[in-house]
Amino acid sequence: MRKPKDWGQPCPNPACTHYRRMQQGNVSAIATYLTQSGKRRIFRCHTCETPFSETRETVFFDLRTSEDKVMMALKMLLVRVDLAGISFVLGVTEETVLAWLRRAAHQAEAINQHLLRNLPVTQVQLDEMWNFIGRKHAQETDAAGESLPDSADGRQWVWVSLAPEFRLMITAIVGPRTLDTAKEVVAVTKARVAGIPAFFSDGFTCYLAALIAAFHVVTTFARTGKRGRPRKPRCEPHPDLVYGQLVKQKHQGKLLTLSTRVVVGTERLTHLGLRISTALVERINLTLRQALAPLARKTSGFCKDRERLRQRVVFFQAFYNMARPHMSLQQPLAQQEQTRHGAIRPRWRQQTPAMAAGMTDHVWTFRELLTVKFEPLNSQSMSG
Ligand SMILES: [Zn+2]
Numbered sequence: 001m002r003k004p005k006d007w008g009q010p011c012p013n014p015a016c017t018h019y020r021r022m023q024q025g026n027v028s029a030i031a032t033y034l035t036q037s038g039k040r041r042i043f044r045c046h047t048c049e050t051p052f053s054e055t056r057e058t059v060f061f062d063l064r065t066s067e068d069k070v071m072m073a074l075k076m077l078l079v080r081v082d083l084a085g086i087s088f089v090l091g092v093t094e095e096t097v098l099a100w101l102r103r104a105a106h107q108a109e110a111i112n113q114h115l116l117r118n119l120p121v122t123q124v125q126l127d128e129m130w131n132f133i134g135r136k137h138a139q140e141t142d143a144a145g146e147s148l149p150d151s152a153d154g155r156q157w158v159w160v161s162l163a164p165e166f167r168l169m170i171t172a173i174v175g176p177r178t179l180d181t182a183k184e185v186v187a188v189t190k191a192r193v194a195g196i197p198a199f200f201s202d203g204f205t206c207y208l209a210a211l212i213a214a215f216h217v218v219t220t221f222a223r224t225g226k227r228g229r230p231r232k233p234r235c236e237p238h239p240d241l242v243y244g245q246l247v248k249q250k251h252q253g254k255l256l257t258l259s260t261r262v263v264v265g266t267e268r269l270t271h272l273g274l275r276i277s278t279a280l281v282e283r284i285n286l287t288l289r290q291a292l293a294p295l296a297r298k299t300s301g302f303c304k305d306r307e308r309l310r311q312r313v314v315f316f317q318a319f320y321n322m323a324r325p326h327m328s329l330q331q332p333l334a335q336q337e338q339t340r341h342g343a344i345r346p347r348w349r350q351q352t353p354a355m356a357a358g359m360t361d362h363v364w365t366f367r368e369l370l371t372v373k374f375e376p377l378n379s380q381s382m383s384g
Contacts (some may be wrong), residue, residue, distance in 0.1 A: 007043065124193070202248065
C-alpha cells in the first residue's frame with residue numbers, strides 16, 4: 001500500500017500548520033466516492049481534521065461536467081478547433097469553455113513556476129512571431145519594426161525562448177513587439193536557467209539591449225584625486241554573455257541572404273563550439289501558430305482577446321513541455337528492454353522536453369497536467 005506521504009495531496013485549510021505542505025505524513029485517504037468520471041478519493045488532514053476531495057484545488061474542482069468532457073474541450077483548444085466548434089460538439093456554452101481554459105492556464109503557471117527552475121541550459125534561441133487575435137481589430141500597419149505599445153492593430157506577438165538541446169520552451173509570453181517585452185522575455189528566461197547560456201536570435205534590434213539589461217557588470221572608477229568631474233560608472237555586457245544573430249535579408253517575402261554575426265562574446269562562442277541558429281525556435285513558433293485557432297469573439301474587447309491568447313499560449317507551453325513526447329528526443333531501448341513489453345516490442349523510449357531537462361522522470365498524462373499539486377516554494381526551501 002502507498003504510504004500517506006506519497007499521495008501528493010497537501011492540506012487545503014489555510015488555518016492549519018500543514019497548510020499546502022507535502023510529504024509531512026499528515027494526510028491519509030479515508031473514503032472513496034463515485035462521480036460521473038469514476039471513483040475519487042476523500043482525504044483527511046490529521047493535523048486539523050479537515051476532509052477534502054482529491055480534485056480540490058485542481059482544474060476539475062466543483063465542476064458539474066465530467067472530467068472527460070473538460071479534458072476533451074481543452075485538448076481541442078490545442079489542435080485548432082475554435083470556440084464555436086467545441087461548444088457545438090460538447091454541448092456546452094463558449095463561456096464554460098473559456099472558464100475551463102482560465103483554470104488550465106492557472107495550473108500551467110503553477111507548473112512553470114515550480115518546475116522551470118535552475119535549468120541546465122547552455123544555449124537559448126529567441127524568437128517572436130505575430131498572431132492575429134481577431135480580424136475585427138485589424139488595421140493596416142507598417143510591417144517592420146516595433147509595434148505600438150498597445151498594439152491596437154489586432155496583432156499580438158508570441159515570444160518564445162527555447163532550450164534547443166532539450167526542445168524545452170523556457171518562456172512563452174504574449175506582448176507587443178517592443179523593448180519592454182524583449183526585456184521581460186530575457187528576465188524570465190534568466191530566472192529559470194542556471195548560469196548564463198549563449199543567446200541566439202534573428203536580427204531584431206531589441207534583444208541586445210534586453211540581454212545587457214539582464215546580464216551586465218558595472219565598472220566604477222576610483223577617484224583620481226585630480227580636479228574635475230569623476231568618471232561615470234560604466235555598464236558593460238557580462239564577460240560570460242554570448243549573443244549571436246542570424247540575419248535574414250528578405251525581399252517581397254523571398255529569402256535573399258542568410259548571414260550570422262556574433263554581437264557579444266566572439267571568443268567565448270568559439271570556446272563553447274556552438275553554432276548560431278534559430279531553426280528550432282522558429283519551428284516551435286510554427287507549431288504554436290498551427291495549434292492555436294483564433295479565439296476572438298464578436299462581443300469581447302481587445303484586452304480580453306489578448307488575455308485569452310496568453311492563457312492558451314501558457315497552457316500549450318505546459319502541455320508541450322510535460323505531456324507531449326518529442327520525436328527527436330526519443331531514445332533507443334536496450335535489447336532486453338524491448339522484449340519485456342510483450343508482443344508490441346517498443347524500440348524507443350518516449351521523452352518529453354521536461355524529461356530531457358531533468359524536470360520529471362515520466363511522460364505526464366493530460367489528467368496529471370491538470371491535477372498535479374505543489375507546495376509553496378518557500379516551504380520547500382525551509383524543509384530543505
Ligand atoms: Zn490540515
